[in-house]
Amino acid sequence: MFPMLKKFKDLLSGRIEGFDFETQLVKVDGQEFTLRKANRKDSVQFMQVQESIYPIPVPWPIDIVEMEIGNKNALYLSLVDKDRVIAFIGLSLSDKVESHITNLAVHIDYQDVGIGHLLLDQAFKYCKSRHFTKMSLEVDVTNKDAIALYEAFGFKVENVHKKYYFRNHHDALEMMADL
Numbered sequence: 001m002f003p004m005l006k007k008f009k010d011l012l013s014g015r016i017e018g019f020d021f022e023t024q025l026v027k028v029d030g031q032e033f034t035l036r037k038a039n040r041k042d043s044v045q046f047m048q049v050q051e052s053i054y055p056i057p058v059p060w061p062i063d064i065v066e067m068e069i070g071n072k073n074a075l076y077l078s079l080v081d082k083d084r085v086i087a088f089i090g091l092s093l094s095d096k097v098e099s100h101i102t103n104l105a106v107h108i109d110y111q112d113v114g115i116g117h118l119l120l121d122q123a124f125k126y127c128k129s130r131h132f133t134k135m136s137l138e139v140d141v142t143n144k145d146a147i148a149l150y151e152a153f154g155f156k157v158e159n160v161h162k163k164y165y166f167r168n169h170h171d172a173l174e175m176m177a178d179l
């Protein structure tokens with residue numbers, strides 16, 4: 001089969017190749033969740049997570065979400081409560097040395113119990129086990145909660161990108177951590 005056609009068929013069927021991740025049962029604050037690799041069918045629930053925390057229009061429209069979940073150079077993890085995706089994290093893994101957090105979002109109803117910590121912890125473990133030595137990200141300079149979380153994981157500001165976000169023209173901090 002032509003590679004493009006195969007890719008298209010895989011995308012339609014929700015089958016994604018690329019980075020593997022073994023599904024795990026995890027506990028946060030006494031509650032059990034499933035942590036697994038995201039698939040294309042999760043995209044609607046990724047939108048619901050975003051809609052619970054951001055004003056409309058949310059940062060990533062559904063076509064970007066679908067494209068990213070299908071991106072072979074990235075890994076998206078879904079945290080699932082029963083059948084509902086309540087948080088996700090995305091990693092760009094195209095560089096051999098530096099992994100990059102592309103997105104991290106926890107549904108408003110599930111924040112402040114340790115899920116952000118869990119997802120970052122899992123991202124660190126995964127990238128270390130695959131011999132990445134650094135992790136980077138960009139965060140809105142006004143997003144104090146996220147910045148505090150990243151600092152707790154050793155991220156430090158490397159650079160400031162002026163007026164980086166097109167929605168609000170806020171600056172972005174480029175942060176980096178050693179793994």
Ligand SMILES: CC(C)(COP(=O)(O)OP(=O)(O)OC[C@H]1O[C@@H](n2cnc3c(N)ncnc32)[C@H](O)[C@@H]1OP(=O)(O)O)[C@@H](O)C(=O)NCCC(=O)NCCS
Nearest residue numbers: 053104105106111112113114115116117139145146148149
């Ligand atoms: C930023 C965000 C991902 C944090 O997720 P979260 O699940 O609320 O984060 P956590 O619960 O792990 O940590 C937040 C606080 O909860 C508290 N907490 C409560 N129980 C906890 C536990 N068992 N373990 C760890 N922290 C706990 C801590 O006080 C922690 O604060 P700290 O930074 O002082 O450690 C979330 O607020 C979010 O989705 N925000 C909107 C999207 C966003 O801004 N994403 C980042 C884009 S760069």
